[in-house]
Amino acid sequence: MYASLEILKESGVIEEISNKVNGLLKQKGQTARFSSISKASKNAVSLWLSKKKGIKPTFLSIYLPMNIVESLCDTVVPNSSSDEDNSPINITENDSNISEDSQSQFSSSLSQNRHISLSFSDNLVTADVTFEYLLDYFKHSLSMNNKPMNFEKIVSDVCVYVFLELKCSVNIRALKNEISLQISHIVQAARVEAAGKSIIGILRKINSFSLVFKSINPLVEVEPIMGFSQYRNNNYLSPILLIHKANEQIDILQFYPFANVVEITFNEFLIKKALSSFQLSRTLDINELISLVTECALIYNLNFDLPILEEALKTKVLFNNTSFTFSPFFLNVVLKFVQVHEVQTDFDQTPINDSFCYSIEEIDAIIGPTYITRGVKRSYEEDPILVEPNKNMHRQNKIKKDKRDLLHLKDTYHLTDSALNAIFQYVRSKKKLYSLKEIERLRKETNKKFPIIYTKTSAYVRFEYAVRTAIFVARKYEQKLEQFDILNIRFNMDGTLIGNKHIVAISINCIEGGHNCQMAKNLVPLALFEVQKENTELLRKSLPTEFIDDIKSVKYISIGAKHVNIHVRLGGDLMNAVYVFGLAGFSSNHPCVFCTQHKDDLYVTEETAYDKCISEGKGKNKKITTVHVGPTSYHDPTKLARSLEDQRVCLEKKVNDLGYKCEPLFGDLFDYQDYCVDTLHMKLRVFDVILKDILLHASRTGKYGGEHTTIIERKIKILNQHCERTVGKRFFFQIDLDDKNKTIASHGKLSGHLQDLFFVDSFPYNDILSDDMAKSARAVVNKFKELLNEVKHTSVKVRGVLKRLSLEFVKEYRQSCLRTTVTPYIHIIGNHLFEFDEFNNLEDYNMQGVEKNNDVLSNLYFSSTNPSKNPLLTMLQKLYRMLEMNFQDLCEREAMSMFAHTGVYDFVQEDLTDFDSYTEDHISFHASKTASNDEADSEEEDDLSTEEIENTDEIEDEKELEESMIWAPEKRILNKPLPRSENRFKSFRRS
Secondary structure, three states: OOOOHHHHHOHHHHHHHHHHHHHHHHHOOEEOOHHHHHHHHHHHHHHHHOOOOOOOOOOOOOOOOHHHOEEOOOOOOOOOOOOOOOOOOOOOOOOOOOOOOOOHHHHHHHHHOOOEEEEEEOOEEEEEEEHHHHHHHHHHHHOOOOOOOOOHHHHHHHHHHHHHHHOEEEOHHHHHHHHHHHHHHHHHHHHHHHOOOOHHHHHHHHOEEEEEEOOEEEOEEEEEEOOEEEEEOOOOOOOEEEEEEEOOEEEEEEEEEOOOEEEEEEEHHHHHHHHOOHHHHOOOOOHHHHHHHHHHHHHOOEEOOHHHHHHHHHHHHHHOHHHHHOOOOEEEEEEEOOEEOOOOOHHHOOOOOOOOOOOHHHHHHHHOOOOOOOOOOOOOOOOOOOOOOOOOHHHHHHHHHHHHHHHHHHHHOOOOHHHHHHHHHHHHHHOOOOOHHHHHHHHHHHHOOOOOEEOOOEEEOOHHHHHHHHHHHHHOOOOOHHHOOEEEEEEEEEEEEEOOEEEEEEEEEEHHHOHHHHOHHHOEEEEEEEEOOOOHHHHHHHOOHHHHHHHHHOOEEEEOOEEEEEEEEEEOOHHHHHHHHOEOOOOOOOOOOOEOOOHHHOOOOHHHOEEEEEEEOOHHHOEEEEEEEOOOOOOOHHHOEOOHHHHHHHHHHOOOHHHEOOOOOOOOOOOHHHEOOOHHHHHHHHHHHHHHHHHHHHOOOOOOHHHHHHHHHHHHHHHHHHHHHHOOOOOEEEEOOOOOOOOEEEEOOOOHHHHHHHOOOOOOHHHHOOHHHHHHHHHHHHHHHHHHHHHHOOOOOOOOHHHHHHHHHHHHHHHHOOOOOOOHHHHHHHHOHHHHHHHOOHHHHOOHHHHHHHHHHHHHHHOOOOOOOOHHHHHHHHHHHHHHOOOOOHHHHHHHHHHHHHOOOOOOOOOOHHHHHHHHHHHHHHHHHHHHHHHHHHHHOOOOOHHHHHHHHHHHHHHHHHHHOOOHHHHHOOOOOOOOOOOHHHOOOOO
């Protein structure tokens, strides 16, 4: 198309190419900023000209970034760049009815204000604004202010342009939403680009921003109203724009009707007319406003409540009286319709006189003559009754007695307010309360669906059953679950103390189901074990061998006709990982769970690597070797990463070598790369360490005796006042009486969300620490909070930001001199946290839902119906009943049970009709069994004594437990566990 390559260097050719690219985008329903297209065209031509002269290209490829290309049907939020054209667009359009001189009052504010320039094309208004114009909005978005943002300045400038220049209407509410959304996107993009630096600085550097508004409706001019030029469309409930020139000023009113409300917008000149008589007579003259609004309403046969209309206008004008100092200014009033008049048909238009009056003579002829009273009516005064009649006192006393009995029932049986309120709501909605016998029968029938294997100290289900249930729950949140070739199952194992029992609770969830599957109500319970203490050897004795072998045997799950590989990953805190992997713990010389770094070198990161001299032998046999100590990795064996093979080799040589204590609890089920750090416990432990170090330094006063005690008490008073302002009195400080040095000790539980409230900027660092130490402690806390914000920020991930923040935190912590060593969690932050973020999603391994599930277990234990018999069994049954009720539809619950037992369920077609026969057989079987039991109960009910009834209940419980052990896929599970090969997840077990 072009004769030579030199022609492409001309500016006119670049503009022609950019126009062609813009045309191609519009054909595909897309758009982009012209400056970005022009820049991409220049880059493409420069790349073309830089090629070798021997190669003659035949076409020109122009590359546009995806983030600048947007759909025409979506809300346009343009990208801000420093190379945009910042020249203001002059507004020079004139209206035929309103001269240029009359508009000078409004257009002067836009022409003189170089910070905003407006243009109109394709039914879109583009506002090019500067940083100074949006500075107040940026500060408001970045502050902690919860008040709504005031957009009156932008709205007024846009309205002046749209009303006077374009003769269009504006949806004020939609306009404010567009402004808020686009400013939020600009601030969010600047926040990502800042990466911890000044966001205002980034925005100031950009300097020019473009806001695009599409809440504009074109109007046409029609006949005038009350001397006002009228603009509206022919369609029903079209916006109406009224403009009138009088005394060198312009009155503007917009009437914007919706389905049941109307939005009225008018400018400051109409407001000044209303206030003209207020200073003299203290009354508002709003007759003109009411007349204009009424005339607009009559066009569409709309009706208002006139007193409400007057009060709304007066209130709006008076409450915004102080805002009329600047020009232009617009007021917005929203009113609700009383009714919408329908157009009468022809036969309804005949006038009917409903107010026909009769004369006195005609009334006498109809009802007879009437006479006045013959005397003066005597007044009657009733004597007051000093004593109220004893009416309904028996009923009132009975109501008081019943209420008191209900309160006594609630207190005696420990019914919570929420439980009693739920029962009231159920009775109110269902109009019926079933007997306890029926509820117990239903509970027994429901428990039979759960194949729970139990002993006196354990209760668990088959692993395949739990995995299928977890997949069914995950399918509720991820509809395309069957498209995954590998499903990752998180194996959550955590110990908790319930009463006098130490319980190890194991649950699972499907990671591909999303974060909703991590919630406590969606976790699938796998097992409950009672142990004496949490350590590897006691857990090895408590966990049945069949349970461990059953977990190892599940390699894949059939979803429809597809076999999906199952990858089991470990979840839990670091202490749980120590027990599972058989490590020596945090007190050993190699305390890290993921690497074999020595405890003296835990602080080493990429920035602090060094060469270490190690001496061996004595005297003449003494040898000195130099070893490079650098950063470690959790997956790279060359950087001291742990592995099962190294553990096997070390245990053959020496116990506790490199921190390996014994064989892993589950054998080779979990590799070290299958475990990821829990950010919840990381946050808790690091904040605990920081607080402990702060209190340790605050307890060092340099004084002795009573003077030391006085200083400590003053600091404790300051800390307790800070606690009351932030977290309440649940957490407090006092002098540690067990320590002879009289140090500051904390008491109470400071959970995760309370730590965020406690470590705020107003924490009294300077009041309890020296100046240098206070500055260092504040820097450490702020740097750690910045790190946590980046971990939580999952929408946009910037590569390298978390690594930089991790290294900066470890460096800041070391320089603060809070303590000379670092803890394992701080070592993980400096060496492994950013690796986990690179290869995994850190939020997938958050244990907050598991911790909440432990609280649920405590409530279930103390509320179990048979705690003296089998509390673990009852707790596991309740957990499964609660999980089942997440599906409110009975067909879904039956489908989940059938899929968990047999693996039969068509996820693709989402058709539950296949389960009708199964549901009917299931219900009919239980119904016949229930009917026979009812007949037997009715025949023997009179003859059974109390003792015999108790024995009968025990027998039924035993039968229920025996029937609950029925496990459909048991024949498909091999009795002998298969040996695990090197490629663990490709050796399938046949099903």
